[in-house]
Amino acid sequence: MSAQLIDGKAFAESLRQRVGEAARSFAQAAGRKAGLAVVLVGEDPASQVYVRSKHKATIDAGMESFEHRLPADTGEDALLALVDRLNRDPAVDGILVQLPLPGHLDEQTVISAINPDKDVDGFHIINAGRLSVGQDGFVPCTPLGCLMLLKDRLGDLSGLEAVVIGRSNIVGKPMAQLLTDANATVTIAHSRTKDLPGVVRRADIVVAAVGRPEMVKGDWIKPGATVIDVGINRLPPEPGREKGRLVGDVDFASAREVAGAITPVPGGVGPMTIAVLLRNALVAAHRNEGLAAPANL
Numbered sequence: 001m002s003a004q005l006i007d008g009k010a011f012a013e014s015l016r017q018r019v020g021e022a023a024r025s026f027a028q029a030a031g032r033k034a035g036l037a038v039v040l041v042g043e044d045p046a047s048q049v050y051v052r053s054k055h056k057a058t059i060d061a062g063m064e065s066f067e068h069r070l071p072a073d074t075g076e077d078a079l080l081a082l083v084d085r086l087n088r089d090p091a092v093d094g095i096l097v098q099l100p101l102p103g104h105l106d107e108q109t110v111i112s113a114i115n116p117d118k119d120v121d122g123f124h125i126i127n128a129g130r131l132s133v134g135q136d137g138f139v140p141c142t143p144l145g146c147l148m149l150l151k152d153r154l155g156d157l158s159g160l161e162a163v164v165i166g167r168s169n170i171v172g173k174p175m176a177q178l179l180t181d182a183n184a185t186v187t188i189a190h191s192r193t194k195d196l197p198g199v200v201r202r203a204d205i206v207v208a209a210v211g212r213p214e215m216v217k218g219d220w221i222k223p224g225a226t227v228i229d230v231g232i233n234r235l236p237p238e239p240g241r242e243k244g245r246l247v248g249d250v251d252f253a254s255a256r257e258v259a260g261a262i263t264p265v266p267g268g269v270g271p272m273t274i275a276v277l278l279r280n281a282l283v284a285a286h287r288n289e290g291l292a293a294p295a296n297l
């Protein structure tokens with residue numbers, strides 16, 4: 001039996017539509033558009049593509065986009081001065097500093113300088129702390145997007161066994177927290193986990209976020225499980241091809257024969273990240289204006 005495909009692209013489009021409608025209502029109520037500032041330091045090609053997509057998506061959603069591109073040799077003081085200016089700018093509701101930063105800049109220092117109430121990435125330790133104690137804050141976009149897909153597919157997650165593979169601050173740890181808050185029983189697996197296939201085989205929900213191409217095999221998956229693949233890995237090009245295939249952390253061909261539902265790569269989790277970023281920015285705008293954000297975001 002072949003698994004159902006979880007269409008992250010379609011879900012992300014519908015979320016973006018809801019954000020667009022809510023952004024219009026916000027602009028009427030607040031007398032201004034919601035604003036998202038994105039800061040890019042240097043010329044990393046992948047980051048340039050991401051920042052361009054974020055800019056376009058922000059405009060398409062009827063929000064203001066403030067793009068700041070700084071040269072690769074920008075000093076920490078200049079970057080922190082820009083962050084400070086954005087923190088104090090009432091037209092800016094959300095601030096995102098694109099990562100990775102050039103090596104001479106300390107990412108933690110820069111993230112810590114962002115006002116936590118504008119930290120729409122949810123990377124500030126204040127927001128990590130808020131998530132861990134169950135207070136309202138900002139949750140990193142990718143794991144929040146994964147949770148939305150899981151709830152859409154499964155409804156109530158209470159009592160389900162979930163395994164998160166990967167323990168990064170950006171995906172694995174917040175994902176485990178969100179699943180715990182949704183009453184799943186959560187295991188965080190990582191590179192030192194003994195018998196990873198055995199651990200994964202117990203899970204009703206598998207979230208793979210390790211960054212290793214096609215690591216999770218079909219015979220690790222419990223029949224009928226829901227598999228969320230966060231990985232985006234480019235394989236070496238095949239002969240005669242310019243670019244290698246994009247694959248996830250899950251061996252899709254074998255996993256889809258066993259799983260109940262699975263996200264494809266591309267078209268699964270990937271499109272959710274920007275949609276949730278817009279959602280977070282709009283929620284920030286409502287909070288900044290003392291307005292209630294619509295419940296369907």
Ligand code: GUN
Binds near residue numbers: 050097098099100
């Ligand atoms: N680089 C790749 N993805 C992201 C993201 O979601 N946020 C930031 N700030 N940088 C990134």
